[in-house]
Amino acid sequence: MSQHYPALIVIVPLLAAFIISVAGWINKKLCFPIAVAAVTVSTGSSIGLLFRVMNEGVVHYRLGGWLPPWGIAYYVDQLNALVLCVVTVAALLNLIAAKKSIEQEFPERIGPFYTLYVLFVTGMVGITVTGDAFNLYVLLEIASITGYALIAMGDKDRAPLASLNYLYMGTIGACFYLLGVGYLYIATGSLNMVDIARILPDLYQSKAVLGAFIICMVGVWIKMAFFPLHGWLPNAYTFAPSASSSLIAPLMTKVMIYVMIRLILTVFTPKFAFATLAISDSIVWLACIAIVMGAIFALAQRDLKKMLTYIIVAEVGYMVGGAWLGNRAGMTGAILHIMNDALMTLCAFLVVGNIVYKVKGYAFDNLKGLFAKMPFTMGAFVIAALSFIGVPPTCGFFSKWYLISGAIQAGHYGFMVALIFSSLVNVVLFFRIIEIGYYEPFSDHHGHDHPAEPMAEAPLTMLVPLYIVAAGLILVGLYTGNIVNHIIRFVIPGSFV
Amino acid sequence: MGDLIQAIVAKYNYWIYITLMMIGLYAMIAKNNLVKKIVGMNIFQTAIILFYVSTGVKRGGTLPIIEHGHGGHSHVIHAADYINPLPHVLMLTAIVVSVATLGVALALAIRIYNRYNTLEEDEILAQIREE
Amino acid sequence: MKTIGLIIAVLTGALLIYATADFPAWGDPHSPASLHVSPYYIEKTIEETAVPNIVTSVLADYRGYDTMYETTVIFSAGVACFLLLRTFRRKEPEERLYRHVLTGVTIHAKRGKLPPSGDFERIDTAWTPPDLIIKTMCRLLIPFIQLFALYVIAHGHHSPGGGFQGGVMLGASVILLAISQDLRTAVRRLGEKVDALLCAAGVFIYAGTGALCLLLGLNFLDYSALVRVLPCDPIMARSHGIFIVEIGVGIAVMATMIWIYCNVSSSGEYDEGL
Numbered sequence: 041m042s043q044h045y046p047a048l049i050v051i052v053p054l055l056a057a058f059i060i061s062v063a064g065w066i067n068k069k070l071c072f073p074i075a076v077a078a079v080t081v082s083t084g085s086s087i088g089l090l091f092r093v094m095n096e097g098v099v100h101y102r103l104g105g106w107l108p109p110w111g112i113a114y115y116v117d118q119l120n121a122l123v124l125c126v127v128t129v130a131a132l133l134n135l136i137a138a139k140k141s142i143e144q145e146f147p148e149r150i151g152p153f154y155t156l157y158v159l160f161v162t163g164m165v166g167i168t169v170t171g172d173a174f175n176l177y178v179l180l181e182i183a184s185i186t187g188y189a190l191i192a193m194g195d196k197d198r199a200p201l202a203s204l205n206y207l208y209m210g211t212i213g214a215c216f217y218l219l220g221v222g223y224l225y226i227a228t229g230s231l232n233m234v235d236i237a238r239i240l241p242d243l244y245q246s247k248a249v250l251g252a253f254i255i256c257m258v259g260v261w262i263k264m265a266f267f268p269l270h271g272w273l274p275n276a277y278t279f280a281p282s283a284s285s286s287l288i289a290p291l292m293t294k295v296m297i298y299v300m301i302r303l304i305l306t307v308f309t310p311k312f313a314f315a316t317l318a319i320s321d322s323i324v325w326l327a328c329i330a331i332v333m334g335a336i337f338a339l340a341q342r343d344l345k346k347m348l349t350y351i352i353v354a355e356v357g358y359m360v361g362g363a364w365l366g367n368r369a370g371m372t373g374a375i376l377h378i379m380n381d382a383l384m385t386l387c388a389f390l391v392v393g394n395i396v397y398k399v400k401g402y403a404f405d406n407l408k409g410l411f412a413k414m415p416f417t418m419g420a421f422v423i424a425a426l427s428f429i430g431v432p433p434t435c436g437f438f439s440k441w442y443l444i445s446g447a448i449q450a451g452h453y454g455f456m457v458a459l460i461f462s463s464l465v466n467v468v469l470f471f472r473i474i475e476i477g478y479y480e481p482f483s484d485h486h487g488h489d490h491p492a493e494p495m496a497e498a499p500l501t502m503l504v505p506l507y508i509v510a511a512g513l514i515l516v517g518l519y520t521g522n523i524v525n526h527i528i529r530f531v532i533p534g535s536f537v
Numbered sequence: 538m539g540d541l542i543q544a545i546v547a548k549y550n551y552w553i554y555i556t557l558m559m560i561g562l563y564a565m566i567a568k569n570n571l572v573k574k575i576v577g578m579n580i581f582q583t584a585i586i587l588f589y590v591s592t593g594v595k596r597g598g599t600l601p602i603i604e605h606g607h608g609g610h611s612h613v614i615h616a617a618d619y620i621n622p623l624p625h626v627l628m629l630t631a632i633v634v635s636v637a638t639l640g641v642a643l644a645l646a647i648r649i650y651n652r653y654n655t656l657e658e659d660e661i662l663a664q665i666r667e668e
Numbered sequence: 669m670k671t672i673g674l675i676i677a678v679l680t681g682a683l684l685i686y687a688t689a690d691f692p693a694w695g696d697p698h699s700p701a702s703l704h705v706s707p708y709y710i711e712k713t714i715e716e717t718a719v720p721n722i723v724t725s726v727l728a729d730y731r732g733y734d735t736m737y738e739t740t741v742i743f744s745a746g747v748a749c750f751l752l753l754r755t756f757r758r759k760e761p762e763e764r765l766y767r768h769v770l771t772g773v774t775i776h777a778k779r780g781k782l783p784p785s786g787d788f789e790r791i792d793t794a795w796t797p798p799d800l801i802i803k804t805m806c807r808l809l810i811p812f813i814q815l816f817a818l819y820v821i822a823h824g825h826h827s828p829g830g831g832f833q834g835g836v837m838l839g840a841s842v843i844l845l846a847i848s849q850d851l852r853t854a855v856r857r858l859g860e861k862v863d864a865l866l867c868a869a870g871v872f873i874y875a876g877t878g879a880l881c882l883l884l885g886l887n888f889l890d891y892s893a894l895v896r897v898l899p900c901d902p903i904m905a906r907s908h909g910i911f912i913v914e915i916g917v918g919i920a921v922m923a924t925m926i927w928i929y930c931n932v933s934s935s936g937e938y939d940e941g942l
Contacts, residue, residue: 047888054740055875058868061747065861103733105890109705112733152751159744166737174627178737181634182744188641189748192648197668200648200752201661207642208565211578215585218631219684222589225624226691229704239704251687547693552685559681567673595702596695601722602827603714614714616707617697622722623706626731629723629832630738637745640928644749647935 064151115171138283216259223252267330327361370446753936835921870920
């Protein structure tokens, strides 16, 4: 069965989604175990695939038995395998942690919610593992449609409008990507990524290829919320229910960054993206603006969830800037940051989920005295805060280190200044919350303060995954050297200095 | 000048689809009514579908169904006799995706209408700001 | 907002037009798209899959993986509409309209409801005149529409057609019943639970066929593995595999079209809609 790992990762959640949909009508209690079993099989297969790729190199899988470019083929190298592991592990931990909050918020709609959850995971995993440009579009649409529905189930007043705005921008982004693939098809006649890369070098001067590149990039930037195309993200992630936001926020933008890196490294080889086009400098400046604006908007917010969404906008700027710096350290930092940012964002949003489950609100006023009331949750929050700021040995420090050394090596001091500015602003943001949570006494808005608040921590099914992620933040930081040397080093082509 | 006219006439189909696409894109960005935005989205996606399908045309080609298909296998099949089937296949998928997105968008618009009793975005934002 | 929209549209259009300068002319038989991948499909479809309709063989066999996800997209849209709109609160409608069957007299009940009896039928609040011609004609036409839809699904190998086209027509036949009579009649004929189960079953047939091929030893969706289950040679096994997945697609698309229509037109209440 191990030669079928690339297929199993996507197919088992897909089949499970249909079974969950039927189970939702017959017996609601079956939905959660089936979902956990499916995502666990997917996680096991992706870890197995990672080890296979580390031993053998690139893994190919032909769907339908047809050779590429006539059939759809999977092309799994170290970059895919790493992102696959991150996506499946994050989805599994979030599924376990979100069980109580789903049962609290929509008790009669458990079946459809879990169906869409597992289909979203299928979409994310499918985008990561595929080697065919059009297949990526179809899976992107699966992930997007299920994402719109998952987000719209939140706050009754604001969530449908936020989701509809996300739908408009997301559709424009996906259609731009489709148009770019169409231009590439007209110019080369093929849809397979490796095949396109083989044919393209003769066509670098073609205006159609230049148009295809720009349109694909703009489409992917819209889907990853790169400033100024980020308008949909804050509202969509803030008003979503906690189970959805802690699933979608860590994964959607990071997988889109993976798509961008895949387009730069494999489809339009670095020779085209960096040398022929010579726009990498301006894109790094755009990334600097994204980081600074994300940090400034985050400072202006008065509630925790919206502040975290603007921090996501800034983190996207880190990764886009790092990838477009054009040197080995920058690209290593960007790829490492995909993994680290997914874990950090998952940790932060799981904390918010715990807070919402107990306190029913996430504005700064609701956070007073939480360190006494929910010490374990806020402990994990402190670890996540240290990672966002970039304190060793958490993983955030190491990816920032690679990004800054890449910036210095490329001579792009503006990017380095933006990174340091963002770290300082994160210090202010997170210490402000720690101060509200630790020093202010808890008040429940009735006017009288309780002297010694008894601890009312979130249930264990929500705490254990949270602590696994928080421990992961530190472990991934300590093992950064191994990850870079055994996995990421082989992804970056030799032409990078 | 004759060269430019020649270039424009030879590729007039692409100009038409790009114009349709931009009409749809303008409607999605500039209109206030939520349903008009959804209609603009549909126009945008349909123009992309037309664009892809037009790349499959071959002069002198017929439908992509093999003539004398069932029966003798002795006929030699020339690829130049049939139009390109691959864009049609890709666009079947794109049509289904656009219908699915349209369904979800309409469901969201109904939810918004049931809550705010209006479909104009500026009135909805005004109601939100009052709360 | 309008000027920003205009500027964005003009700039994007200019970029796209600039990129068409290097496109092949319309109908050029020597364009890269016509020369690279598609000649293989045209020349080899009969000898590898025994299906004359090249679009069907590419859709369901060569690129069958994409089509499976396309069916999943439509399934997830159905589930999404259900999740977003369906309300289970028994909110009794305040006013009802009833029509006396024999005389056509309409009664407007402001509060409460009449007990069910054969003399009075309930009509929608958006009052419509009695429409015997429409009801009768649609009742006569619907079986033929469904028969034609089944023909389109089954004949997708030899003529334009296939699972999606036939499935939409099947769905349209039930929606025609809902439009010509009313939503309650259509829901009585094809209940909500059966519809949701059919939707999941249709896509499950597709993915399940692929998984069966994987369990029988070959790659996912490699239909030639079906020779161990079906009594034929590998090429005909591909043709039959395509037919099975087309049936799955047809069922799924029919069920989803009806499901989305019922949810969207009645805002999730399944009481009155169009």
